[in-house]
Amino acid sequence: MFCKSLLKSGLLACKQESPSGLKCTASAFSPVCEGRYRTASTAVRDKLKTIDDLDGPSFLTSLYWFFGKGYFKVAHQMQIEHSKLYGPLWKSTYGPLVVINVASADMIEQVLRQEGRYPVRTDMPHWRRYRDLRQQAYGPLTEMGAEWLRIRSILNPRMLKPKHVSSYTNAINEVVTDFVKKLALLRATKGNGVLVHDVAGELYKFAFEGISSVLFETRLGCLNEVVPEETQKFIFSVGEMFRLSPIVVLFPKSVWPYMPFWKHFVSVWDHLFKVADDLVRKKMAQIDEDVKRGEPVDGEYLTHLLISKQMSLTEVLGSITELLLAGVDTTSNTISWALYHLAREPEIQERLHKEVVSVCPGEKVPSSEDLSKMPWLKAIIKETLRLYPVVPGNARVTAESEIVVGGYVFPKNTLFHLCHYAVSYDETIFPEPHTFLPQRWLREHKHPDHHPFGSVPFGFGIRACLGRRVAELEMYLILTLRHWLLTAFTVYHHELWPNAEVSAKFTDLSI
Structure with a gap:
């Protein structure tokens, strides 16, 4: 992070x-x-x-x-x-x-x-200092020791158990569909029918929308033709927080309040927590309305955290905010590199297309069960993560x-x-x-000296990446649904380089 x-x-x-x-x-x-x-x-x-x-x-x-x-x-x-x-x-x-x-x-x-029962990465002093300053609760990235383990034990099931993660498939499929429509719109209106500018930037918005749809159970409009001003400010605040974090941490804690960037660092965190707080309270009001009308409470991740009452409202807010921050770069960066290689190596892309079509013929929308029948798709993601660890x-x-x-x-x-x-x-x-x-990731091709710790992009053990399965689901679905809608179009050439404003060219499969 x-x-x-x-x-x-x-x-x-x-x-x-x-x-x-x-x-x-x-x-x-x-x-x-x-x-x-x-x-x-x-x-x-x-x-x-x-x-x-x-x-x-x-x-x-x-x-x-x-x-x-x-x-x-x-x-x-x-x-x-x-x-x-x-x-x-x-x-x-x-x-x-x-x-x-x-x-x-x-x-x-x-x-x-040998990492022990309470694995420690770093104490993230600048993130913790902000929480102490504003009396916000620590989350899964900032908490440590027994309290960290308690929080993780509450957050884990709905994020890591396959039966729960599969329930997010429909929500993410909707985001993927909107993303492909957004690319088609950009291609038609700003790219002379073939060019899409800043694909990496659009993927970042996709990842932001995807993780928000899971955590907050709502859409933020990141993929709208015109992104809402409040959402744009939210995205900007996340970027500023990541930009400022490595600067702040280079200085002693004692001088932070006197540094010119500290006030800005605090203000962007204030905005992140404000937006998260608004979304959480909106969900609470919706739950209260459902209960008053005698209707079943409908929802997944945030709803579960709120109605289970295993965590205080402040703890829910701290955890959900940190999970959101952890879930953006992982997905967008990996997909960017995967598309880069699919574009450069059409035979790999063609094999993926055939696999997807064989499992999901016609206009069938991929389900979590369908993904289990796509070993080539999963191998592409594993190889991308090997070459470009998050x-x-x-x-x-x-x-x-x-x-x-x-x-x-x-x-x-x-x-x-x-x-x-x-x-x-x-x-x-x-x-x-x-x-x-x-x-190299297919069972029949695995190297005899393959080591299970040779590539561990999501880590290991009880401190393994909490959002791993959701991130994988997003990556799988965007590549599969992309090919499904993209009887649409396919990449034939581009110069995609993650973290830079690059363009991609698309052409119809029928041409």
Whole structure:
């Protein structure tokens, strides 16, 4: 989330996590018992190396890499270069901050297998400071410890259980349909019949509308021909919050109130909470009306949170706002890259089209059951996420005890940076790592050395990305329904580059 820009500067990451239930890889230095790592015995610990034995760049060296060698904007590439210089485990120093970088699938697994009951990524001090200032509740991204676990246990079922997630299919299908209509309109009115400007920007609006339709059970109008002013301001506030977050966090807490950008940072958060509060109270009023009329209360995610009364209204507001923020970039960025490769490699796109049509012939709208019959579609998304992880790294703090990783013992409160980007390009796990090969994810084509922690775009364990299944559902449906409506049209060429204003050309299939 807020670490998106910090990730770019190579410091931290905190937006991902993923599937559990994977077999544990034992290490000669990491005894395993019933799938859980135990603290090494005193005799074994005496033979282990310590953090002082690790090599790595000094603070000045890191600054030189960032600004002298130009890696500040492509710090994910620096993961690969540093792993070549220092090996799969090294330390980086940023002033008083020491970060342990892990660029090996085996060692990443070792860290995550030892993360404890209450995994910690970072304390997100600037987000927490705002909540303290305005007496807002912490949510799943800002809360920690036992309270975090309590909140997650309430939020999880309706976001992660397939039977509940499948109930969001109709709402997301409606958003996808409107998105395709919006592209058709832009193509017809502003693109000479073929060109759609700023496709990445339109995908961002799609993702915003999609997650809002699930969380708030309402449409915000992001895909209208003219976006409502209040919605436009809401979208702008989200962007400003992400822009300002990495700036704020670079300064000591004590000086925040005196910095010129702090007031603006607080004001955009105020607007985000105001809009969220309005939507939550609107849903509460609707529920009250239904109850008064003796009608069944209809709704999914927000409705469930409100009527279950497992959380206070303030907690619902804090959690729903953070979930909204977490659900935009994941979807829009991944779809942008998927479309980029489908456009460049028409044979992959044609195979996807045939798969979709075989499962959903004619004008059949894809359902969640239909998606389970589309392995090529899912392989395309997995390969896209491998090449372009939502965030290139992930942070973990050993908050509960010391742990052993790769023959080194690390004390409590060690900060780890898990270099997912570097591991995703490890040719021993993924042959031809720079080539877009969805077939590598099909069972019959899997490489014998495939490692379950080679690509974990949504993380691992109990701190796995809460919005994973909803994000996947959005991505699957936009690619399938896009082809269904796009007997419509298909991409034949474009220059799509996420996070930039780019254009895409479309042509009718009948031509």
